[in-house]
Amino acid sequence: xxxxxxxxxxxxxxxxxxxxxxxxxxxxxxxxxxxxxxxxxxxxxxxxxxxxxxxxxxxxxxxxxxxxxxxxxxxxxxxxxxxxxxxxx
Amino acid sequence: xxxxxxxxxxxxxxxxxxxxxxxxxxxxxxxxxxxxxxxxxxxxxxxxxxxxxxxxxxxxxxxxxxxxxxxxxxxxxxxxxxxxxxxxxxxxxxxxxxxxxxxxxxxxxxxxxxxxxxxxxxxxxxxxxxxxxxxxxxxxxxxxxxxxxxxxxxxxxxxxxxxxxxxxxxxxxxxxxxxxxx
Numbered sequence: 526x527x528x529x530x531x532x533x534x535x536x537x538x539x540x541x542x543x544x545x546x547x548x549x550x551x552x553x554x555x556x557x558x559x560x561x562x563x564x565x566x567x568x569x570x571x572x573x574x575x576x577x578x579x580x581x582x583x584x585x586x587x588x589x590x591x592x593x594x595x596x597x598x599x600x601x602x603x604x605x606x607x608x609x610x611x612x613x614x
Numbered sequence: 615x616x617x618x619x620x621x622x623x624x625x626x627x628x629x630x631x632x633x634x635x636x637x638x639x640x641x642x643x644x645x646x647x648x649x650x651x652x653x654x655x656x657x658x659x660x661x662x663x664x665x666x667x668x669x670x671x672x673x674x675x676x677x678x679x680x681x682x683x684x685x686x687x688x689x690x691x692x693x694x695x696x697x698x699x700x701x702x703x704x705x706x707x708x709x710x711x712x713x714x715x716x717x718x719x720x721x722x723x724x725x726x727x728x729x730x731x732x733x734x735x736x737x738x739x740x741x742x743x744x745x746x747x748x749x750x751x752x753x754x755x756x757x758x759x760x761x762x763x764x765x766x767x768x769x770x771x772x773x774x775x776x777x778x779x780x781x782x783x784x785x786x787x788x789x790x791x792x793x794x795x796x
Binding site: 579587600 | 620623624625626634642645646649650652653656668669671672675676679680682683685686687690775776779780782783786787789790791793794795796
């Protein structure tokens with residue numbers, strides 16, 4: 526049954542969602558807060574990839590899948606930069 | 615003789631993709647603005663964020679991605695000529711959308727009970743704006759899912775499910791930025 530890509534996608538999304546919530550609820554020493562934030566954003570990007578590929582069907586359209594994934598990766602990098610900016614000040 | 619276009623690769627109707635990209639740009643701009651304003655007061659944003667219920671929002675994420683899976687399954691069932699099962703999957707997806715809204719409503723009610731409004735802190739201005747706008751899309755999505763459960767041509771279900779996946783996609787980006795990044 527796990528051969529079903531849709532079922533696998535759903536399980537991945539559940540795992541990634543619970544994982545990012547757990548990372549956020551975990552106590553991180555102040556010097557590791559930025560790392561935790563980066564992990565949360567990477568997990569968000571992974572979730573978005575799964576939704577695009579499996580729910581929205583872009584796995585069958587490699588050109589568009591690559592375009593969306595790169596755009597989303599750049600957007601998540603922008604968010605990470607903005608998130609880390611107060612630490613650099 | 616027809617000419618193959620890269621646009622033909624896109625699953626479903628081109629216009630639903632125009633809508634998806636538009637919505638991603640609007641919410642993306644809102645999330646970037648939220649983090650840009652946070653730079654001016656990171657301590658105030660962190661304190662305001664601590665009043666949010668992260669576990670509740672995490673549960674709501676599970677609810678929404680499960681609803682998305684049901685919508686995707688509905689399309690597959692309909693294409694396999696299993697109309698009744700497809701309709702049930704769409705109705706179940708819509709009901710999970712209602713569960714999401716119910717949890718969101720409880721969250722807003724708890725904030726109101728603590729005297730927290732949109733003007734309490736800039737954090738909450740963005741919080742209510744972004745999560746409220748997203749909740750409005752969930753309401754629209756629930757209605758769309760019920761509509762395509764009724765008018766269940768495969769093309770209708772594909773468009774309705776794609777709208778619902780867009781709502782899902784926005785949430786998986788909004789949830790970590792508003793609720794989780796500390």
